[in-house]
Amino acid sequence: MKILVPIKRVPDPELKVKLKDGAIDLAGASWVVNTFDEYAVETALRLRENAESGESHGEVVVVTIGPDDAGQQLRSALAMGADRAIRIDGEDKALDSRVVAAVLAKVIEAEKPDLVVMGKQAVDGDANQVGQMLAGKLGWPQATFAATVELAADKASLTVGREVDAGVEYKTIALPGVLTVDLRVVAPTSVKNNITPASHSYGTGEGGPRYASLKGIMAAKKKPMEQKSIGDYGVDVTPATRELGVTLPAARAAGQKVADIPTLVKKLVDEAKAL
Amino acid sequence: MGNILAFCEFDGGALRASALSNLSFARQAASAHGGEVIALLIGVGAAAAGPAAAAYAAKVVTVEHGDLGHYLAETYAPIVARLAGEHGAAIVCATATSVGKDLLPRVAALLDAGMASDISKLEGGNRFTRPILAGNAYSTVEVSTPVVCVTVRQSEFAPAEPTGSTGSVSSADAGAIDAKGARIDRVDSQKSDRPELTSAKVVVAGGRGMGNGENFKQLEALADLLGAAMGASRAATDAGMVPADWQVGQTGKIVAPNLYFAVAISGAIQHLAGMKGSKTIVAINKDPEAPIFQVADYGVVTTWEKAVPELIEEIKKVKATR
Missing domain, CATH: 3.40.50.1220 (TPP-binding domain)
Structure with a gap:
């Protein structure tokens, strides 16, 4: 099976947010693969491999829209085990979800994957839109916010555990389709593909995406990376969303430490009037 | 001038608390756009919950069909998109629940609309403020498509109070229902007598x-x-x-x-x-x-x-x- 994984680079979410001229200051930002997209790469690799024999049962193609530097994030995904990459040249500032979905729809027309796996949202913009938009544009089914995924033995459908407000919903979609992944998809037994033995556990504890091995990093340097430009896809790339300004939230007033529980309850009653 | 189509979740003949936050936003948007609020209820039980919704909106549209028993983005999105056109919507909105977040971007794709997610404030017209970077910053954006999709952060919009008058209730056709090969197998839910987490005091x-x-x-x-x-x-x-x-x-x-x-x-x-x-x-x-x-x-x-x-x-x- 062929799996396409669109990824986005984001400024390192561990670093403090700084503003400059009413926008996020990205000068000197350290860029990383969006956390959820890294999980999407991991999910795609688990879906196509036999984790115990190491045998591959399909192709994983990663794609990004970004400047030259964004090639580094594609290389990271290749080092994890993806087979090839496509970088579509574009500036982050000139993109919004609608444009990204339109370009990706064209990539999918050309690549014809059986499945698209992507992060449920990028941790910079937190929009949570592109997967659903892409599925809507293509007329494909969607399974969003996946915590667990099981590929049917005939590879014609996926059953996805989705953490919804009411509990966990199990949704089956026919392929081709769009899968977006949430945090728990990288837990040790969250992904089943009916190839890897069902008893297999990825890592220990909370699991997580795989690290690139030294061998993987060396191999990634030789894997193909195609360069494209947005213009190659013939879609209207005028963003409909314009950022007018960014502000930082007001810091919460400094709180107080109180000596014991009776004092706490007294303050909650008398001072905060919260009880 | 344009109307505000507010997708509202309901349960057992009443609107969910989350829907009231959406209606609160919808009223603000209606006055900014000079249109009216149309509450849209889709699914089994929509017709029964329509009168309850009429206390909160000038117009209520219900879409009831046996094949819409469980929410699916694949079946709901085309209905929302079609009704947005029929009712002259400038904004299509929903609360940013697990349903709203799944549904609205798909609706946006069908309408070729731009979208603002999880907004915390309406600044006027199609200008919205929303948290980004895990709430470490707030971004104000303007969306310039003729129809705009919006999801609303429930905790930032106080639940709407009843309008004081009763809106009109009408039903609309579901049209052709095509799940695109998607289905819900089951939902494992934890039943609890406690209040809903997102609306608890x-x-x-x-x-x-x-x-x-x-x-x-x-x-x-x-x-x-x-x-x-x-x-x-x-x-x-x-x-x-x-x-x-x-x-x-x-x-x-x-x-x-x-x-x-x-x-x-x-x-x-x-x-x-x-x-x-x-x-x-x-x-x-x-x-x-x-x-x-x-x-x-x-x-x-x-x-x-x-x-x-x-x-x-x-x-x-x-x-x-x-």
């Missing part, structure tokens, strides 16, 4: 420091005494101590109750993103350096084993005097 949340699910029972006793909802940090839900739908945080639920108890929660950025809008925050943690104390109004450095029984006892005393 008091939330009692525990973290990894609680140790195990059994220990959470003591927190649940505190929650029940306060009529509170239960919450948890990602570390606690990931460790399987409590159900995943208790998770408060950037990727769990966003809450803003009057009173939030964070017990044995260290206060990772991703948790703070889900609760720092709470009015009063109480932190109980044995580690005096825990980051949770930086956002807490009141902090007590102690173990949960000591604190929780004392809290229950002291709160009972307060209640007894009322």
